[in-house]
Amino acid sequence: MRREPIPLPVRDVLVNELPVRTVERIFDDAMSRRAARRRARVRTGVALGLAAAAVLASFVIGREIGRREIAPVVTAHAPLPAVIATGASARRVRFDDGSWLEAAPRSRVEIEEDAAGTRLSLARGGVELEVEPRSARRIVVETALARVIVVGTRFSVVRGHDDVRVTVVHGLVRVQSPWIEDGVAMLSAGEDLVVRRALPEPPPTPTVENTSDREPRPRPERLDVDALFREADDLQRAGRPRDAIAPLERILAARPRSSDAALAAFTLGRLYDDVIGDRELAVRAFERSRSIGLPSGLDVEARARLERLASARSPEDPVAP
Amino acid sequence: MWLRGASAGFELTIGSVSHSGGPVPLRVERMPALGRTLRLIEPDEGERAPDAVLVARATAGDRAALAAIFHRYAAVVFHLTARLLRDRIEAEDVLQETFEIVLDRLGGLRDPSALRPWILQIAVRQARHRFRRRKLLRALGFGRSAREPDAALELCASENASPEQRAELALLDHSLLQLADEDRLAWMLRHVEGLDLEDVAHACSASLATVKRRIQRADSHVRTRVALDGRDHET
Numbered sequence: 001m002r003r004e005p006i007p008l009p010v011r012d013v014l015v016n017e018l019p020v021r022t023v024e025r026i027f028d029d030a031m032s033r034r035a036a037r038r039r040a041r042v043r044t045g046v047a048l049g050l051a052a053a054a055v056l057a058s059f060v061i062g063r064e065i066g067r068r069e070i071a072p073v074v075t076a077h078a079p080l081p082a083v084i085a086t087g088a089s090a091r092r093v094r095f096d097d098g099s100w101l102e103a104a105p106r107s108r109v110e111i112e113e114d115a116a117g118t119r120l121s122l123a124r125g126g127v128e129l130e131v132e133p134r135s136a137r138r139i140v141v142e143t144a145l146a147r148v149i150v151v152g153t154r155f156s157v158v159r160g161h162d163d164v165r166v167t168v169v170h171g172l173v174r175v176q177s178p179w180i181e182d183g184v185a186m187l188s189a190g191e192d193l194v195v196r197r198a199l200p201e202p203p204p205t206p207t208v209e210n211t212s213d214r215e216p217r218p219r220p221e222r223l224d225v226d227a228l229f230r231e232a233d234d235l236q237r238a239g240r241p242r243d244a245i246a247p248l249e250r251i252l253a254a255r256p257r258s259s260d261a262a263l264a265a266f267t268l269g270r271l272y273d274d275v276i277g278d279r280e281l282a283v284r285a286f287e288r289s290r291s292i293g294l295p296s297g298l299d300v301e302a303r304a305r306l307e308r309l310a311s312a313r314s315p316e317d318p319v320a321p
Numbered sequence: 322m323w324l325r326g327a328s329a330g331f332e333l334t335i336g337s338v339s340h341s342g343g344p345v346p347l348r349v350e351r352m353p354a355l356g357r358t359l360r361l362i363e364p365d366e367g368e369r370a371p372d373a374v375l376v377a378r379a380t381a382g383d384r385a386a387l388a389a390i391f392h393r394y395a396a397v398v399f400h401l402t403a404r405l406l407r408d409r410i411e412a413e414d415v416l417q418e419t420f421e422i423v424l425d426r427l428g429g430l431r432d433p434s435a436l437r438p439w440i441l442q443i444a445v446r447q448a449r450h451r452f453r454r455r456k457l458l459r460a461l462g463f464g465r466s467a468r469e470p471d472a473a474l475e476l477c478a479s480e481n482a483s484p485e486q487r488a489e490l491a492l493l494d495h496s497l498l499q500l501a502d503e504d505r506l507a508w509m510l511r512h513v514e515g516l517d518l519e520d521v522a523h524a525c526s527a528s529l530a531t532v533k534r535r536i537q538r539a540d541s542h543v544r545t546r547v548a549l550d551g552r553d554h555e556t
Contacts, residue, residue, distance in 0.1 A: 004485035005550035006493065009515030010474070013482040013490070014404070018396035026399075026413060027391045030420045037421075 084109045086125070098132045099139070104158070126158030131171075138230065146177035146195040149226070155187070167192035172298065174263075184225075186259045188297030225251055225260050232267065241275040257292060265289035266298055273305060283309050376433035391420055394437065398444045401514055404477060405448045405506065407470035407494075415451065419444045438523045441516070445506065445524040452502050474513075489548055496546040500539050507532045508539035512549075 006013060084091055084103045092102040095118075103109050107125020111118065117138030120127060131139055131150045141148040141157045145164045148157050153171025157164060166175050170189040177183065177195045187193055228247040235244040248271070251264040269285035272278045286302045286309075294302055370378075370389070378386035398419055403412035422443050430439060470476075474494040478487050497505050503525070510521045511532075522532045543549070 002485055003548045004483055004489065005548040006486055006489045007550045008512050010490070010493070010513040011400075011515055013479055013486055014400070014474070014477045014513075015479050016396060016400055018399050020392075022413075023392055023395045026395065026417055027388060027420070030391070030417045030424070033417065034421050034424055 082111060084111065099130060101127055101129045103127050122157055122159050124159060126156060128154070128156035130154040130169075145179055145197060146175050149174040149176065163194050163196045165192060165194045172263075172295070182258060184259060186263055186295050186298075188295035190297070191295065225255070229260075229264070229267075236271070236275070241271055244271060252288075259293065259295075262289045262292040262294050263298075265292065266294060266302060269302065269305065273309070279309050279312060371434070372436035373433035376427060376430060376436055380428050387424065390423070390436070394440050395420075397437075398440060400477070401441065401510075402444055402448045403472040404474065404513060405445075405509060406451055407472045409472045411451060412472065415444060415447045418447050422447075438520050441520065441524045442526065445510070446526070449502070449506070493543065493547045493549075496543050497539075500542060504535045504539040504542075507535035508543065511536050512540075 084093060085108045086103045086105055088105055090102055090104055092100055094100040101109070101120065104126040107127060108123040109125075109127050110121040110123065112121070113119075117140065120129075120139065120141045122141060122143045127141065129139065129141070129150065131153055139150040141150075143157065143159050143164045146166065148155070148166050150173055153173050154169040155171070155173050156167045156169070158167075164177075166173065166187060168187045168189055168191055172186060172188050175185045175187060175193055175195070179195050179197055180193070185193055228251050231247045232244040235241070235247075245268065248264040248268045252261050252268075255261050265285050266289040269282050269289060272282035272285055283306060286306050290299060290302050290306075370386075372390075372393075375386045375390050375393075379390060395416060399412050399416045402415040402419075403409050406412055406415070419440065423440055430436065473491070474497075475487050475491040478490055482490070497509065500508070507521055507525055507527075510516045510524055511518065516524065518529060518532060518536075521536070522529045525532055525535075527535075
């Protein structure tokens with residue numbers, strides 16, 4: 001067969017046209033694919049934007065939650081606010097002795113300070129306090145239903161619609177209310193108490209709405225016990241431990257079977273044991289406090305002290321179980 | 322023929338696409354409002370406008386200019402890639418992909434007058450992607466389908482080609498298949514498509530010396546098997 005060379009460039013003997021209809025179709029396809037890709041890009045952008053917004057929102061929420069712990073703090077030299085009203089987040093206020101209180105979200109706490117100490121009126125919500133054990137500050141939390149007196153502790157008070165819950169994290173608090181048995185209760189670590197109003201209506205007690213009075217109007221016998229405990233505390237802090245014995249003994253004499261008497265006996269025991277150094281009287285006081293009935297936290301401590309004191313005594317004088 | 326008129330809310334552009342021997346359709350485009358004055362635009366403006374003018378108009382959002390660019394280079398890109406890939410369907414895909422890239426990156430073209438080599442470079446790059454994909458599929462055991470190539474050189478012969486030339490085209494197609502992809506690509510761009518050596522180098526994204534070496538290597542292989550008319554003195 002005869003060979004016929006192909007001219008260069010080879011395209012001269014090839015088809016080089018493209019039907020316009022095909023060109024149109026491919027152009028339209030390219031344009032619509034481009035538009036679809038743009039729409040996909042927009043969708044991706046929106047999705048990424050939403051994801052970024054979600055990340056940002058969680059960051060802000062996380063930071064807001066984190067702020068609970070580092071909420072605005074009133075330091076030693078700043079004046080205490082008269083009212084703490086919280087919104088969606090909690091607020092912590094630190095006292096100059098290291099004690100602090102934290103108002104829960106949507107709470108209102110009115111703070112009054114005078115020579116007698118600090119009085120917190122919980123109008124709504126809840127408050128948690130940690131009081132420095134060595135502090136000379138006397139803190140009282142008032143609600144419509146109960147008054148919580150700090151002995152040296154960490155605890156919370158939450159005011160509900162028709163009740164008040166007091167929870168003790170560690171230490172000891174005294175709760176006074178006409179709505180609880182004997183009018184007073186001692187709470188130690190891990191214990192909580194719900195105070196509810198019961199029918200028939202008892203005599204009115206000091207309420208938050210009554211904050212114009214600097215001091216609430218407690219029943220006379222409660223005031224005596226409080227005053228005696230306060231006097232004993234003050235005398236101890238003043239370096240006169242022997243003088244502190246008398247007010248505690250008066251409580252024991254006035255209400256020999258009450259929880260106040262148990263606490264007074266326990267306090268006496270610690271005074272004899274730790275400060276005065278009279279083991280016999282310390283043993284007697286601890287045994288008496290246990291026989292009246294101590295809250296579980298204090299009872300453990302009283303028992304441990306009795307065992308320690310017994311080990312230092314003669315074998316023929318055993319400690320009561 | 323191009324006729325543009327601005328009416329109350331939009332501008333109409335009526336243009337024709339010239340193509341050798343093909344029909345002359347009319348395109349009606351909705352354009353951004355430019356004013357209310359009607360004006361006639363010089364006939365055949367779209368066809369005769371230089372690349373740089375079309376690029377400037379297309380970059381400004383003129384869809385008619387985009388269409389003009391597409392129509393100007395669609396056939397070149399299609400046949401180039403069809404002959405490289407020996408597959409018309411794949412060539413259509415490559416043409417579409419090429420122009421999507423062109424539309425996206427047109428604004429970044431530094432020298433608008435270099436539109437042609439730029440488009441060819443994109444098209445060749447897309448074709449090379451296809452080569453690599455085929456190799457990978459073959460390596461994974463997924464060879465090409467049983468479909469015969471529909472764009473082998475002898476199948477692309479024009480009506481004017483003699484039977485002897487068709488036979489030589491078949492031989493040429495066969496001998497090109499025996500070459501390495503890069504050598505075949507360079508030789509085809511140079512001797513099948515008739516590009517300048519600089520354009521071949523640009524399209525292959527290689528240096529001039531490299532493409533010369535590739536073309537020479539392919540040439541010595543092809544010329545022992547195929548009767549070619551003329552010799553490339555540049556290489």
